Amino acid sequence: MLFGRLNGEQHALLELVALPVCVVCARADEAGRRSLQGVLRDGVNDVGVRDDWRSRGGLCGRHWRVWRHLESPPLSSAILLEDLLGTYLDSDRLGAVRCPACDVSERAEARAITALRRLPNAPLERALADGPGLLCLRHLDALPEGHVRSRFRTRLEELLEHLREQVRTSDHRFAAERRGPHADAWLRALRVFGGDV
Ligand SMILES: [Zn+2]
Ligand SMILES: [Zn+2]
Numbered sequence: 001m002l003f004g005r006l007n008g009e010q011h012a013l014l015e016l017v018a019l020p021v022c023v024v025c026a027r028a029d030e031a032g033r034r035s036l037q038g039v040l041r042d043g044v045n046d047v048g049v050r051d052d053w054r055s056r057g058g059l060c061g062r063h064w065r066v067w068r069h070l071e072s073p074p075l076s077s078a079i080l081l082e083d084l085l086g087t088y089l090d091s092d093r094l095g096a097v098r099c100p101a102c103d104v105s106e107r108a109e110a111r112a113i114t115a116l117r118r119l120p121n122a123p124l125e126r127a128l129a130d131g132p133g134l135l136c137l138r139h140l141d142a143l144p145e146g147h148v149r150s151r152f153r154t155r156l157e158e159l160l161e162h163l164r165e166q167v168r169t170s171d172h173r174f175a176a177e178r179r180g181p182h183a184d185a186w187l188r189a190l191r192v193f194g195g196d197v
Helices: 008-016 022-042 047-057 060-068 073-089 099-116 122-131 135-143 147-168 172-177 185-194
Strands: none
Touching: 008 099, 008 122, 008 135, 008 147, 022 060, 022 099, 047 073, 047 099, 099 147, 135 147, 147 185
């Protein structure tokens, strides 16, 4: 979809409105995942990357889960984890984890919020008319009062209607009406509260 005079981050956010996700969470997650893919692709033999991971104590639990599900060659994992486990056993501690993927993800989150704040009304309206994208409560609250925040808040009112429809049509008498835009309301609502779930 073409949205006219927008920057790259704004384009990416509006493209994500086509999916039933928090668009800011999705940008942040993608950046974190890409940073891990980059380490896997060419970083594990880079002494600087291994020093950095060692001094940071590796990844947070969430990003270890992401790592595990990447196209992750066992050898790369073994090289990095040998380093970390050896460091732990040498000193009996690694210290508090300062996850490098979380840092990347937080920077991407800040860029996305800035881009959203400056998003013109018309392209946002067009994207929201075509797609179910939303903002989780944490990211809605990160926006100042204004048309973008107000439009995503309206989206939550639409979602509440969809939840009511989903509950109503669960009765067997309304089985024929179960399909429709409300069918995945529960999942979108989970993401409103849970972000990246
Ligand atoms: Zn979010
Ligand atoms: Zn992390």
